[in-house]
Amino acid sequence: MYIFYVLLIFMIIAAIIAIETKNLLSAVICIGALGFGASLMFLFLRAPDIAITQIVVEVLGLIILIRSTISRDLTFISGDKEFFGTVISVVIIFVIFLAGIKVFETLPEFGTAIFAQASQGASQAYIKEGLQNTGAANIVSSVILDYRAYDTLGETTVLFTAIIGATAILRKKARKVLEEPDL
Amino acid sequence: MKGMTIIVKTVSSWVKMLIVLFGIYIILFGHLTPGGGFAGGVILASSYLLIMLAFGREFVQKDLPLALDSKLDCLGALLFAMIAVLGLVLFDKIFFSNFLYLPGKEFELISAGTIPFSNIAIGLKVGASLFLVIFLLSTFRRETSANK
Numbered sequence: 001m002y003i004f005y006v007l008l009i010f011m012i013i014a015a016i017i018a019i020e021t022k023n024l025l026s027a028v029i030c031i032g033a034l035g036f037g038a039s040l041m042f043l044f045l046r047a048p049d050i051a052i053t054q055i056v057v058e059v060l061g062l063i064i065l066i067r068s069t070i071s072r073d074l075t076f077i078s079g080d081k082e083f084f085g086t087v088i089s090v091v092i093i094f095v096i097f098l099a100g101i102k103v104f105e106t107l108p109e110f111g112t113a114i115f116a117q118a119s120q121g122a123s124q125a126y127i128k129e130g131l132q133n134t135g136a137a138n139i140v141s142s143v144i145l146d147y148r149a150y151d152t153l154g155e156t157t158v159l160f161t162a163i164i165g166a167t168a169i170l171r172k173k174a175r176k177v178l179e180e181p182d183l
Numbered sequence: 184m185k186g187m188t189i190i191v192k193t194v195s196s197w198v199k200m201l202i203v204l205f206g207i208y209i210i211l212f213g214h215l216t217p218g219g220g221f222a223g224g225v226i227l228a229s230s231y232l233l234i235m236l237a238f239g240r241e242f243v244q245k246d247l248p249l250a251l252d253s254k255l256d257c258l259g260a261l262l263f264a265m266i267a268v269l270g271l272v273l274f275d276k277i278f279f280s281n282f283l284y285l286p287g288k289e290f291e292l293i294s295a296g297t298i299p300f301s302n303i304a305i306g307l308k309v310g311a312s313l314f315l316v317i318f319l320l321s322t323f324r325r326e327t328s329a330n331k
Contacts, residue, residue, distance in 0.1 A: 064320065068320060068323050131289055132286070134281055134284060134295055134296065134298065135214075135284050135285070135286065135288060135289050135294045135295040135296060135298075136214040136215075136294070136295040136298050137214065137215045137216075137289060137290050137295075138213065138214050138215055138216060138217060138218075138219070140217070140219070141213050141214045141219050141295075141298055141302070142214070142295070142298065144219070145214075145219075145220075145297075145298045145301045145302065146279070146281050146296075146297075146298060149267065149279040149301065150278070150279060152263075152301075152305070153263065153264070153267060153279075156260060156263055156305065156308060157260075159308070159309065159312055160256075160260050160308070160312070162316075163256065163312040163315060163316055166316050166319060166320070167253070167315070167316075167319060170319045170320065170322075170323045
């Protein structure tokens with residue numbers, strides 16, 4: 001339970017830094033830390049789908065925002081530190097690779113999904129009773145908008161938050177170009 | 184002359200209505216055929232992206248102002264949350280309850296209760312927000328390159 005409070009305090013601190021800092025790049029990095037904290041929170045709350053979506057949106061948003069802001073605050077690390085950073089990143093990639101091999105060993109054989117084996121599982125109930133319960137012929141639609149619509153609400157909120165972040169960071173320049181009084 | 188050549192402009196002005204129609208079809212038939220709000224919204228945003236690439240940003244600004252676009256974005260999110268809360272407050276006391284569902288009308292366009300309305304709300308939201316972020320990023324890029 002304490003992990004939630006630690007994550008929450010971490011996210012609040014990251015949000016405050018992201019608002020208050022003058023440097024655009026560190027604001028973007030703080031928003032990334034906030035998003036990864038949120039995805040960890042979703043993972044501990046046993047919603048792995050939303051955690052994966054959050055990570056994907058966060059990585060994409062981080063890359064796009066850093067690519068757009070890096071031309072303003074460009075900081076190069078030169079000399080020995082560059083070699084050190086390369087070694088560190090290679091080591092981290094190798095560790096993640098080993099962890100990925102470990103994860104793939106635990107997966108079931110191809111064609112024998114875990115959900116198909118459990119005869120009393122929720123997925124079998126969705127397939128059998130989806131049409132009678134919801135009336136939607138498209139079973140994917142009946143799952144994402146009826147049985148698990150809460151997940152869809154979370155994904156919509158993730159998208160909405162990402163758009164708010166992009167609008168807030170890019171607004172000042174865009175307003176100058178478009179002569180918009182307010183967005 | 185803003186935008187691309189006359190060939191691109193003519194072809195894209197013919198094609199854009201087909202793309203918009205296809206997006207609306209994907210959204211409205213999301214409960215019957217593959218597709219749904221997310222895919223249809225991306226198709227709608229891509230139609231406006233085509234117009235933006237062919238005709239230039241100012242043309243799209245007149246057609247779909249950024250203020251209207253962000254309002255559509257918020258409207259989609261609000262509609263989806265309203266559908267969820269209506270089931271909680273007025274009908275079954277269940278969040279996201281399918282309160283409009285009538286049994287025995289499967290495989291028809293007007294069926295499946297609240298699912299088509301949720302599809303419309305999500306399509307509106309995804310289309311508007313995706314186009315908004317593409318437009319903002321392209322405008323930001325042009326401004327920074329003009330500064331150099």
